[in-house]
Amino acid sequence: MSDSSSVPTPDVTYGVIGLGAMGMGIARSLFAAGLPVIGCDVAVSARDNFAAAGGRTLPSPLALAEECSVVILVVVNAAQVDAVLFGEDGLGGLAERLAPGSLVIQCATVAPAYAVALGERLQEMELELLDAPISGGAAKAACGQLSVMASGRVEAFSMAEPALGAMAANVHRLGDAPGVGSxxxxxxxxxxxxxxxxxxxxxxxxxxxxxxxxxxxxxxxxxxxxxxxxxxxxxxxxxxxxxxxxxxxxxxxxxxxxxxxxxxxxxxxxxxxxxxxxxxxxxxxxxxxxxxxxxxxxxxxxxxxxxxxxxxxxxxxxxxx
CATH class of the missing domain: 1.10.1040.10 (N-(1-d-carboxylethyl)-l-norvaline Dehydrogenase; domain 2)
Incomplete structure (x- = not known):
């Protein structure tokens, strides 16, 4: 895993939504780095796998809002990002329940225009977005050696630093607003x-x-x-x-x-x-x-x-x- 110069903030709990091969590797890397992390996936088997490694899990993204101020989305596409953050019908998703000032680290491959619009929507809700798609595959995710193509406000990078230090060998800071990373x-x-x-x-x-x-x-x-x-x-x-x-x-x-x-x-x-x-x-x-x-x-x-x-x-x- 790459070194992080920041000291993890004790009262920050990290949520990882999507425990496929990539998300599982990220969750385990955060856990191995000593960061408080909760995994979440619709598949019981995925949650069981993370629990077997010693991690905590919750069955619903909404439940993460009460405990997590940094949420990492490792889902497949923009539709799944929307479903997690805003609910299947556009209402009642995770974003509504996160405390103001919380951070969403969005890792799916999405259209740049979508990432820009998502950043604006979350900012209106007083939430930060780090547009942070990942590369490296399951093997590098498992050992905290991913490459992250990230863009977002300085505040977003600052909040994300401990997690990025645990999950990535290379963090490319590409701009001060969402969209560039995507x-x-x-x-x-x-x-x-x-x-x-x-x-x-x-x-x-x-x-x-x-x-x-x-x-x-x-x-x-x-x-x-x-x-x-x-x-x-x-x-x-x-x-x-x-x-x-x-x-x-x-x-x-x-x-x-x-x-x-x-x-x-x-x-x-x-x-x-x-x-x-x-x-x-x-x-x-x-x-x-x-x-x-x-x-x-x-x-x-x-x-x-x-x-x-x-x-x-x-x-x-x-x-x-």
């Missing part, structure tokens, strides 16, 4: 989605030409064509293990956000659009909840190539949301 995250997701789709296409090409996929992986990872995503995702294909760490449908969502933002800016992004179509096709084929490496199954179906068989013994990885 903008940078969209650039990251553009590249991540394109690189995964390109890795799948390249492997499909190699297999179609009759190259041994394991040997191809070994060569490419030692050559200029390598990328972090190629090196990280192709083993899922080689193992025939599509247990989701980050699912196909995550990139359908994120690349749609990229596409929509580009359209609003009148910026053509044909490479991102092509990757989006491949992920959309994979989802349409029924692979939306599989690991994002399953985008290669589009090529398998259209080109008639044989992929390594699914290995059920490998299906023990946790989901990343």
């Amino acid at each position: 903008s940078v995250k969209l650039v990251n997701q553009h590249l991540a989605g394109v690189h995964i789709a390109a890795a799948a296409e390249a492997m499909a090409l190699g297999v179609r030409m009759g190259i041994d996929p394991q040997r191809l992986y070994e060569v490419i990872t030692q050559s200029a064509g390598n990328s972090w995503m190629f090196e990280n995702r192709v083993p899922h294909i080689l193992e025939g293990d599509y247990t989701p760490l980050s699912a196909v449908d995550i990139f359908v969502k994120d690349l749609n956000l990229v596409h929509d933002t580009g359209r609003d800016l009148r910026l053509a992004m044909p490479v991102a659009a092509s990757a989006l179509q491949q992920f959309t096709a994979a989802s349409g084929m029924g692979h939306g909840r599989e690991d994002d490496a399953a985008v290669i199954k589009v090529y398998a179906a259209t080109a008639g190539i044989d992929l390594p068989a699914t290995n059920d013994a490998n299906h023990d990885r946790e989901r990343e949301e």
Whole structure:
């Protein structure tokens, strides 16, 4: 975990809402750093997992309001953020119950315009927002080594510092208002989605030409064509293990956000659009909840190539949301 120069304030309790692979790692990192933390998830199994590690849990976000002045949202999308903060019908959510001056650290990948509007809405309610999408995957979340792309007021950064110090190796301070952090995250997701789709296409090409996929992986990872995503995702294909760490449908969502933002800016992004179509096709084929490496199954179906068989013994990885 990264060092934090601030001393945790004894009367601050941190709430983590969303105990998937990423949120669980964050909650456990805060707990390991000695910060008072309460985990919350709709899934009983997720709460039980955090409790088994020694952490406290509550079943409802609303219950956190009475104990927490810093709440970290590690949910999937803007709709879930709204549901937690403002209720399913726009009324009666967590934001209404938090004490004035409380902080919301929002970690989901959302449209920059949404992050700006959320910051304004919370400020009207006398709450602070740190726009803080995260990157690094479940493994780095578990050891407090995430990268955080953050923007918000000085007051928000100050309140968030102990939590950020526990959960992240790199905290990028990108601006003094929400929106910038989410903008940078969209650039990251553009590249991540394109690189995964390109890795799948390249492997499909190699297999179609009759190259041994394991040997191809070994060569490419030692050559200029390598990328972090190629090196990280192709083993899922080689193992025939599509247990989701980050699912196909995550990139359908994120690349749609990229596409929509580009359209609003009148910026053509044909490479991102092509990757989006491949992920959309994979989802349409029924692979939306599989690991994002399953985008290669589009090529398998259209080109008639044989992929390594699914290995059920490998299906023990946790989901990343």
